[in-house]
Amino acid sequence: MYNFDISPNRKGTSSVKWDLTKTVFGREDVLPMWVADMDFPPPPEVIDTLNDRVSHGIFGYTFTGDPLGNAVSSWMKERHDWEIKKSWLLYSSGIVPAIATIIRAFTEKGDSILMHSPVYTPFFSLAEKNDREVKKSPLQLKDGQYTIDFEAFEETLKSGVKIFLLCSPHNPGGRVWKEDELIKMAELCQKYNVLIVSDEIHADLVHKPNKHLPISSIKKEYEDFIITLAAPSKTFNIAGLQASAMIIPNQKLREKVSEEQQKQGIFTLNTFGVIGMEAAYLHGGEWLDSLLDYLADNIKEVKSFVEKELPELSVMDPEATYLLWIDFRKLGKPEQELQDLLLNKGKLALEPGSKFGQDGEGFFRMNIACTRETLKDGLERLKKALT
CATH class of the missing domain: 3.90.1150.10 (Aspartate Aminotransferase, domain 1)
Known part of the structure; x- marks a missing residue:
């Protein structure tokens, strides 16, 4: 087809x-x-939706309402067996801007941010450009795949870390973290009071027989200290529409991120980002x-x-x-x-x-x-x- x-x-x-x-x-x-x-x-449904909107001819202020929230929620349930509430959602023009907003909301200059290495380049640059200290937990090659050195991971957490940036699935290695690995990371971060920001932009691009598991969905208690970032951009090749979602179950965390967005003058997505994201999640399966x-x-x-x-x-x-x-x-x-x-x-x-x-x-x-x-x-x- x-x-x-x-x-x-x-x-x-x-x-x-x-x-x-x-x-x-x-x-x-x-x-x-x-x-x-x-x-x-x-x-094709995404292109048709965008064409229809262009034909309408008026591109005034657009808001992210219930239809978009319903589309994101139904996609998460259908593809990842994760029930989320529309009220948990905030939106950003992309995952990189979302990470920058979160860094500014929850850390101060000089604070430490942990990430695996090698990893998606903006993880390093966003921390450094915001005058935060980068702490790396190098991944280990074992039987041709990356694995986590949990002893080194915990030692770094002990040294004082505010945020752990998780790339799940991993870019550039393509690892789909297994449940036991995700639980170990979550429980260590919980133990040391570290906020997890999980970039799950590649979650839909998982090859059989692997299955992506959103880290926040594993245990109810994880919702208190995990922010999940999702987007249709990689999945459907619509990065230029500039639309992503932050899934933040904890109300206090969500309010703090929203406050930081308002400080930056961020209030909504562009018209085509809204309708493109909605159409992709509703019709792209x-x-x-x-x-x-x-x-x-x-x-x-x-x-x-x-x-x-x-x-x-x-x-x-x-x-x-x-x-x-x-x-x-x-x-x-x-x-x-x-x-x-x-x-x-x-x-x-x-x-x-x-x-x-x-x-x-x-x-x-x-x-x-x-x-x-x-x-x-x-x-x-x-x-x-x-x-």
């Missing part, structure tokens, strides 16, 4: 992914497989299931190619996301030399691992949410760069 082998030409659309390669990588003639957005149009099947085949394509053509590389098996974390360390080359080969010999733009923290050095992240034709082109460029 849905054809993911066709993708519109995105050049000339102010696309960060396609139109900023000269700015980010120093050259325009590279195939961009870096920043985390897809080359697929969103579900079947499209998403088809997308996940396509992405699963893309992952198989990459793993098969690398095993056959580039056996010195190792692809971490992703339990979620459309981002592959590839280990280049056996090549024995520094990251800058590898980046030079990728860009100037292979004409391929990937995300260097150091961008995700020092613990990511030796890895590159590849976005495989593209047509099979584009993917095969990218793999041949990768081979050309390294051979």
Whole structure:
């Protein structure tokens, strides 16, 4: 029903992914497989809803009312078996702005913020730019997957931490944290009175047989100290609509976040963010299931190619996301030399691992949410760069 082998030409659309390669990588003639957005149009129902709104022709002030709250709530129940109340919801233009708001609401300059490493780049930058201290709990590689060193995690919590930023599922490693891991993290943070901010933007992009479990949903008591961040942006490729949700069951926490938003003059979402998010959550389920099947085949394509053509590389098996974390360390080359080969010999733009923290050095992240034709082109460029 849905054809993911066709993708519109995105050049000339102010696309960060396609139109900023000269700015980010120093050259325009590279195939961009870096920043985390897809080359697929969103579900047809989303496009139809946006077109209808454009045809209406008036774009006055818009509010986030019950229809949007109902759509978010029903999605969480349907996809993640999590019953949330509409009253728990606050909205933000994106998860990164939401994290910044939360940091400013619950910490002061000099306070410590904990995160795993490697991890999504803005976790580090948001803490640093707000003059907070970054504390890292490095992940450990075990049997080809990242695991948590809970002893080190607790020691860091003991040293004094205000907020723990959790990436669940994990970016860039693609781990879907299991229930026992989530419980250990939650109970340690509860023990040391640490607020958990759980970025669950990749929650819908989980590959079978894995299942995402919202950390706040595990035990009722966890609702008191966890803020969950969700968005349709990665799931349905509508990041440009700038709409996300903060799920905050604890009223006092919710009021404090709302107060900080008001200080910043943040009161609502843009018109297209409201209707795009609502349409995606109401009508996007079947499209998403088809997308996940396509992405699963893309992952198989990459793993098969690398095993056959580039056996010195190792692809971490992703339990979620459309981002592959590839280990280049056996090549024995520094990251800058590898980046030079990728860009100037292979004409391929990937995300260097150091961008995700020092613990990511030796890895590159590849976005495989593209047509099979584009993917095969990218793999041949990768081979050309390294051979």
